[in-house]
Every structure is written in structure tokens, then in C-alpha cells.
Amino acid sequence: MKYDFTTIMNRGGRNTMAVDGYGMMTQGIDIKEGVEPIPMWVADMSFATVPTVPQQIIERVNHPEYGYFITPDEYYNSIIEWHEKRNGVTGLTRECIEYENSVLGGVASALSVLCSKGDKVLIHKPTYIGFTMTLKNNGYDIIHSELVKDENGVYRMDFEDMEKKIVENNIHTTIFCSPHNPTGRVWERWELEKAMEIFQKHDVMVICDEIWSDLILADNKHIPLQSINEDAKNRVIAEYAPSKTFNLAGLVGSYHIIYNKYLRDRVRKESSLGHYNAANLLSVHALIGAYKPEGYEWVDELCQVLTENVNYACDFFANEFEGIEISKPEGTYMIFPDFTKWCEKHGRNIDEVYAAGIREGVIWQPGSAFNGPNCIRMNLALPHSKLVEAMDRLKMAIKGLE
Numbered sequence: 001m002k003y004d005f006t007t008i009m010n011r012g013g014r015n016t017m018a019v020d021g022y023g024m025m026t027q028g029i030d031i032k033e034g035v036e037p038i039p040m041w042v043a044d045m046s047f048a049t050v051p052t053v054p055q056q057i058i059e060r061v062n063h064p065e066y067g068y069f070i071t072p073d074e075y076y077n078s079i080i081e082w083h084e085k086r087n088g089v090t091g092l093t094r095e096c097i098e099y100e101n102s103v104l105g106g107v108a109s110a111l112s113v114l115c116s117k118g119d120k121v122l123i124h125k126p127t128y129i130g131f132t133m134t135l136k137n138n139g140y141d142i143i144h145s146e147l148v149k150d151e152n153g154v155y156r157m158d159f160e161d162m163e164k165k166i167v168e169n170n171i172h173t174t175i176f177c178s179p180h181n182p183t184g185r186v187w188e189r190w191e192l193e194k195a196m197e198i199f200q201k202h203d204v205m206v207i208c209d210e211i212w213s214d215l216i217l218a219d220n221k222h223i224p225l226q227s228i229n230e231d232a233k234n235r236v237i238a239e240y241a242p243s244k245t246f247n248l249a250g251l252v253g254s255y256h257i258i259y260n261k262y263l264r265d266r267v268r269k270e271s272s273l274g275h276y277n278a279a280n281l282l283s284v285h286a287l288i289g290a291y292k293p294e295g296y297e298w299v300d301e302l303c304q305v306l307t308e309n310v311n312y313a314c315d316f317f318a319n320e321f322e323g324i325e326i327s328k329p330e331g332t333y334m335i336f337p338d339f340t341k342w343c344e345k346h347g348r349n350i351d352e353v354y355a356a357g358i359r360e361g362v363i364w365q366p367g368s369a370f371n372g373p374n375c376i377r378m379n380l381a382l383p384h385s386k387l388v389e390a391m392d393r394l395k396m397a398i399k400g401l402e
């Protein structure tokens with residue numbers, strides 16, 4: 001490997017949420033004395049970003065003038081090239097792209113354009129907690145359509161249920177997550193086509209969150225929803241960011257792609273109303289640094305590392321335990337093990353499993369936050385040696401309950 005994904009970085013002492021804020025996850029459960037916590041919860045990575053990011057930022061910072069600035073052409077050109085080279089997107093122009101102060105901020109602005117307060121919005125379950133909060137905080141009603149596992153344990157959309165809920169609730173907006181957090185599904189073309197067919201049939205506008213679209217595992221392939229057909233191109237408001245891909249969440253900087261001029265004018269207007277949505281000089285330069293040629297290589301290597309970690313963790317659970325079910329993710333760096341059968345077999349509940357992991361210093365996240373009550377979400381974006389250590393600790397913790 002050209003880049004370093006093995007060094008164990010000391011992330012503590014810098015107000016890093018994953019490490020310095022893990023108390024949010026321990027729920028008053030004490031970690032055993034002398035055991036160092038391993039952060040496997042909030043969605044950022046225990047890897048240093050690609051070196052071109054700090055290089056680009058430092059180069060700009062060295063010029064000691066940080067007044068009002070104009071977003072440079074290089075920013076837009078970097079995005080256009082990234083989408084062309086990574087996802088085969090052609091014909092993307094600068095006017096379709098706009099900075100957003102975080103993906104959830106973009107989702108909130110798009111919702112304001114598409115919905116009135118109290119409107120019902122369709123979303124899949126399990127659900128990324130940020131969507132739940134954004135919808136609740138902004139006064140929209142959530143209608144869930146549950147993903148169902150097929151005979152191979154793969155989470156699939158229940159198209160019949162989606163259509164029924166859309167019709168019954170007179171729904172005209174959905175938030176679609178692609179790849180899906182927390183299940184890690186990378187939707188296949190036929191799945192996207194079928195979903196879009198339903199959305200078109202019932203006039204449902206789509207906010208598509210593709211923040212995870214660079215983190216694709218093994219041989220899977222991400223297909224941008226807007227590329228499905230001409231209707232999708234005009235019906236979908238897509239949200240992207242370099243933040244998950246390059247570990248830049250603390251810099252805050254995402255962007256939308258909207259081809260439909262009417263929609264993008266409306267979203268832009270809505271985003272501008274709070275006067276908070278101006279690009280930050282450093283995050284603009286971070287994106288430019290990330291989308292350089294080195295960034296392409298770095299992400300390819302990262303995806304290999306994540307694939308190995310996901311394979312290791314899935315095999316570990318399968319070999320060591322009976323009844324812990326994992327639908328192997330095809331993208332993201334999350335796994336979402338379901339302990340329902342294991343708990344039934346051993347007369348335990350999910351809180352006991354969760355607490356046992358925390359006591360061993362494995363900082364994972366309750367699935368209930370994602371509408372998966374018997375699941376626990378685990379972040380595998382950490383050096384492999386740390387993952388091995390975490391899984392050994394979990395083995396001890398869970399075996400101790402059997």
C-alpha cells in the first residue's frame with residue numbers, strides 16, 4: 001500500500017468526538033479499569049486523511065489573509081472531474097453544484113422546498129439517526145418502509161409496501177440513502193429503477209443522500225440515482241460530501257447536485273435564508289486537496305482496507321457465535337449485527353450485550369437509534385490490528401453471557 005492505514009493514531013486530547021466524547025455511548029456503564037476504549041461508533045475514521053488535504057490547507061493558510069472569498073473554479077472543476085471519473089457522470093456543469101453546510105443542512109433545505117410542515121415523508125427503516133432528527137426537528141411526519149432481508153440475508157426494499165404507504169399517506173417526498181446507512185446496501189440498478197418508477201408514478205420528489213458513495217466495498221458499484229433516467233435526473237436532489245470519504249467531518253463542507261433549474265433555484269433560496277450557508281475557506285481547500293489524483297488512489301486503497309475489515313468482522317461473528325446475523329455491507333464502513341436469535345437462544349437482552357461490549361472498552365452504538373432495536377452499529381474504519389483487538393474483546397464479552 002502506498003498510504004498508511006496501519007498506524008494507530010492518538011486521536012485523544014483534541015476534542016475528537018469519537019474519543020473524547022465517547023461518554024455519550026457508555027450510558028453510565030463503567031469500562032474495566034486499565035482498558036483503553038476503542039472508538040467504533042460515530043461515523044468518522046481512525047485513519048489520517050490523504051496528505052494532499054493538509055498540504056492544500058497549509059498552503060492556503062500560509063498566506064495570512066482570510067477575508068471574504070469567492071469559491072474558486074478549481075472547487076467546481078474538482079467536483080465535476082470526481083463524479084466523471086468515479087461514477088461516469090457526464091454533462092455535470094458548475095451551475096448544478098452548490099456548497100451546503102453539511103449534508104443534513106442540505107437535506108433540511110430541500111425538505112423546506114418540497115414539503116409543508118406536518119407533511120409525511122417516506123424513509124426506509126433501519127434509518128440513519130440524522131434523518132430521523134432532521135425530520136422531527138423540522139416538523140415533518142415520518143412514514144417508515146421497512147427493508148426486508150431476502151433468502152440470502154440481503155436487505156431489499158419492499159416495493160409493494162413503499163407504494164402502499166405513498167398512496168395511503170398521500171406522500172410526495174422521500175429521503176433515499178444510497179449507499180444505505182446503517183445496512184451498507186449499495187443498491188443495484190434494477191432496485192433503483194424500480195424505486196424511481198414508483199416515485200415517478202406517484203409524483204414523489206426524492207432527496208438522495210449519497211454521502212457514502214465513494215466507500216464501496218469489494219466488486220460492488222455505486223450508481224448515482226440521478227443517472228437512472230431523464231425523469232430521475234430532474235426528480236432527484238442529490239447530496240454529496242468529501243467528509244465520510246476523507247475523514248473531514250470536522251471541517252464541515254458538502255454540496256448538492258441539482259439538474260432541475262426550478263428546484264435548484266428554490267433550494268438555493270431556502271439555503272440562503274438563514275445566512276449560515278456560506279462556504280468555509282478551509283473546507284473548500286480541503287475538498288480541492290482531497291479530489292487531487294492522490295485522493296483517487298487513496299480512496300481505492302481505503303476501500304480495500306475497509307473490505308478486509310468488513311470480511312474479518314463478518315467472518316468472526318459467523319465463526320464464533322450462533323445466532324448473530326449480519327447482512328454483509330457492500331458499502332460504508334458500518335456493520336449492523338442483529339442479535340435477535342442469539343438473545344433468544346441465551347435468554348439475554350440486547351442491553352446486556354451492549355453493556356458487556358462497553359465494559360471491555362468497545363465503544364459501539366445501540367441499534368435502537370437507527371430503528372434496529374436488536375442490532376448494534378459498529379464502525380470498522382480503524383487499523384486492522386485494532387479491529388482484531390476489538391473483536392477479541394467482544395468474543396470475551398459475549399461468550400461471558402452465553
Ligand SMILES: Cc1ncc(COP(=O)(O)O)c(C=O)c1O
Nearest residue numbers: 043102103104128181209211254
Ligand atoms: C447517510 C448520512 N448522511 C449524512 C450524514 C452527516 O453528514 P453531515 O455531517 O455532512 O451532515 C451522515 C453521517 O454519518 C450519514 O451517515
